[in-house]
Amino acid sequence: MNTNVLYWGDNLPILRNKDYFPDEFVDLVYLDPPFNSNANYNVLFKEASGAPSTAQAEAFKDTWHWADAQDTWAELHNTAPKRVVDALEAFQKIIVLQEGRFAHNDMMAYLVMMTARLLELHRVLKPTGSLYLHCDPTASHYLKIILDTIFGATSFRNEIVWKRTTAHGDARQGSQHFGRIHDTLLFYVKDAKFIWNQQYTPYEQDYIDRYYKYVDETGRRYWRDNLTAAKAGGDTRYEWKGKLPPPGRYWAYSKANMEKLEAEGRIVYSSTGTPMYKRYLDEMPGRPIQDIWDDIRGLGGLGSDSNQRMGYATQKPLALLERIIQASSKEGDVVLDPFCGCGTAVLAAHKLGRRWIGIDVTILAVTVMKQRLEEAFPDLKGKYRVVGEPTTLTEAQSMASPGSTLETRYQFQYWALGLVGARPAADNRKKGADAGGDGYFSLVHSSDGKKETYIQVIVQVKSGHVGANLIRDLAGTVGNDKLGLFITLEEPTEPMKAAALAAGLYHNPLMNTHHPRIQILTVAELLDGKSPNLPPHRPGWERGGYIGQQVPQGEMRMG
Numbered sequence: 099m100n101t102n103v104l105y106w107g108d109n110l111p112i113l114r115n116k117d118y119f120p121d122e123f124v125d126l127v128y129l130d131p132p133f134n135s136n137a138n139y140n141v142l143f144k145e146a147s148g149a150p151s152t153a154q155a156e157a158f159k160d161t162w163h164w165a166d167a168q169d170t171w172a173e174l175h176n177t178a179p180k181r182v183v184d185a186l187e188a189f190q191k192i193i194v195l196q197e198g199r200f201a202h203n204d205m206m207a208y209l210v211m212m213t214a215r216l217l218e219l220h221r222v223l224k225p226t227g228s229l230y231l232h233c234d235p236t237a238s239h240y241l242k243i244i245l246d247t248i249f250g251a252t253s254f255r256n257e258i259v260w261k262r263t264t265a266h267g268d269a270r271q272g273s274q275h276f277g278r279i280h281d282t283l284l285f286y287v288k289d290a291k292f293i294w295n296q297q298y299t300p301y302e303q304d305y306i307d308r309y310y311k312y313v314d315e316t317g318r319r320y321w322r323d324n325l326t327a328a329k330a331g332g333d334t335r336y337e338w339k340g341k342l343p344p345p346g347r348y349w350a351y352s353k354a355n356m357e358k359l360e361a362e363g364r365i366v367y368s369s370t371g372t373p374m375y376k377r378y379l380d381e382m383p384g385r386p387i388q389d390i391w392d393d394i395r396g397l398g399g400l401g402s403d404s405n406q407r408m409g410y411a412t413q414k415p416l417a418l419l420e421r422i423i424q425a426s427s428k429e430g431d432v433v434l435d436p437f438c439g440c441g442t443a444v445l446a447a448h449k450l451g452r453r454w455i456g457i458d459v460t461i462l463a464v465t466v467m468k469q470r471l472e473e474a475f476p477d478l479k480g481k482y483r484v485v486g487e488p489t490t491l492t493e494a495q496s497m498a499s500p501g502s503t504l505e506t507r508y509q510f511q512y513w514a515l516g517l518v519g520a521r522p523a524a525d526n527r528k529k530g531a532d533a534g535g536d537g538y539f540s541l542v543h544s545s546d547g548k549k550e551t552y553i554q555v556i557v558q559v560k561s562g563h564v565g566a567n568l569i570r571d572l573a574g575t576v577g578n579d580k581l582g583l584f585i586t587l588e589e590p591t592e593p594m595k596a597a598a599l600a601a602g603l604y605h606n607p608l609m610n611t612h613h614p615r616i617q618i619l620t621v622a623e624l625l626d627g628k629s630p631n632l633p634p635h636r637p638g639w640e641r642g643g644y645i646g647q648q649v650p651q652g653e654m655r656m657g
């Protein structure tokens with residue numbers, strides 16, 4: 099079956115592929131698409147030592163332009179249900195009309211792109227399935243109307259407000275609006291019979307103090323609950339211990355049931371002798387969760403759970419996904435996240451015994467996700483599939499070929515770095531590939547039991563012709579205090595091997611082992627499972643280091 103699989107690529111063609119996604123195949127969809135916030139998100143990392151790193155790489159572009167959406171717009175006119183097209187046409191009138199003329203703008207492009215994907219997601223959902231669209235007030239009002247046209251207005255269940263932060267940069271001094279601190283989750287179901295497991299949170303202390311204020315002889319807290327009812331449920335107006343229910347009311351239970359409760363010690367009496375029900379706190383599930391979620395911290399703010407952070411700027415907290423998955427699926431169900439980023443939904447689904455499918459258009463996301471999954475569940479290695487990644491030398495060559503787009507060639511570089519667990523260097527797009535390496539990672543050099551020191555491994559990726567001068571350049575960058583890995587698509591020449599040998603050996607005091615200071619690895623060898631000759635080290639994508647910062651796009655140039 100096509101589950102426990104990660105797809106690398108644009109989710110629209112992948113979702114439309116019926117071999118991957120037959121009709122009514124998925125139980126729960128969570129999607130957290132870019133919000134049309136016109137930002138480019140960057141992945142930022144920390145060094146193994148915990149110090150902030152300058153490393154960053156553009157993860158995805160949150161920009162949607164009409165030029166990209168026009169084909170889809172035409173296609174929707176031919177294929178989408180009429181009411182969906184009508185809604186988009188109406189949006190076009192209200193959003194796009196500028197100075198009396200129609201001008202296609204980016205919001206319209208975004209809505210067209212989202213509509214095409216939401217139609218497909220509706221198709222792949224089982225009749226008992228649910229969909230949660232995570233967005234923000236930039237576009238949530240439009241998206242809700244689109245969802246109404248696709249799912250039907252009666253399929254709407256909730257608009258959930260998730261308070262993702264307590265303070266936000268856009269409410270700084272001088273801003274002329276209230277702080278924007280929440281995201282919106284639109285929850286829809288496909289049909290009237292859907293999977294639903296009520297979720298609860300523990301009662302707040304002031305609620306417990308107010309209602310569960312009695313403690314019995316065994317130390318159990320209880321609430322003296324009313325034992326009368328407004329409506330008669332059978333024979334419920336009788337005398338109990340000399341008392342009748344107040345005028346117009348009835349006992350909540352029949353006489354036989356009252357006797358049973360009395361025998362079980364579940365009835366207490368007020369000072370005036372009124373019977374009351376002993377409702378124990380420890381028997382209550384808690385407070386049913388409402389539609390305002392302020393109890394799950396985002397990963398950006400103070401006091402947030404830094405342990406979860408993968409350096410992926412838009413990463414969502416695991417607890418948020420766990421709540422959604424627990425409420426709207428059961429064990430063994432299929433959870434799909436078509437914009438899965440660093441895979442929070444996939445990780446939460448696996449943790450909760452669900453099957454999962456993740457899709458992302460950037461190889462960087464897929465690389466981070468693989469690392470994250472295998473770190474959390476070491477047994478998963480080899481037990482899930484990645485579709486779309488190059489698996490053969492020919493596929494890797496075609497990705498890196500001069501005929502590929504610049505973006506694809508960067509994806510090749512990120513993919514190759516991922517093969518050795520390296521992260522992209524800060525400015526490999528800006529300055530070109532040769533400025534101090536394309537990527538790097540650190541490993542532990544020594545430790546006195548309290549403090550560790552680290553050594554950096556500089557990684558260079560080359561897809562074109564290579565010569566010994568490049569190896570000597572790498573040796574120059576590495577010097578005596580770093581290591582160098584040279585990844586090449588082409589076979590290294592004898593002079594290159596000689597130049598690598600000339601760089602000598604590195605001694606690791608921690609393990610008391612020696613390793614070549616410069617190593618050449620071919621993509622073919624790495625695809626065959628060969629690893630660099632290094633002392634054991636932690637995965638390259640260190641935890642920590644999340645900074646949800648947006649940086650201006652650098653000049654795009656390949657080295």
Ligand SMILES: C[S@@+](CC[C@H](N)C(=O)[O-])C[C@H]1O[C@@H](n2cnc3c(N)ncnc32)[C@H](O)[C@@H]1O
Pocket residue numbers: 107108109110130131132157158410412413414415436437438439440441442443457458459460463
């Ligand atoms: C907001 S992030 C998701 C973050 C994720 N929820 C997490 O916790 O890590 C959106 C993701 O959608 C991906 N994306 C954007 N357009 C896409 C497309 N057309 N197909 C698949 N993925 C896409 C981006 O690469 C990015 O990783």
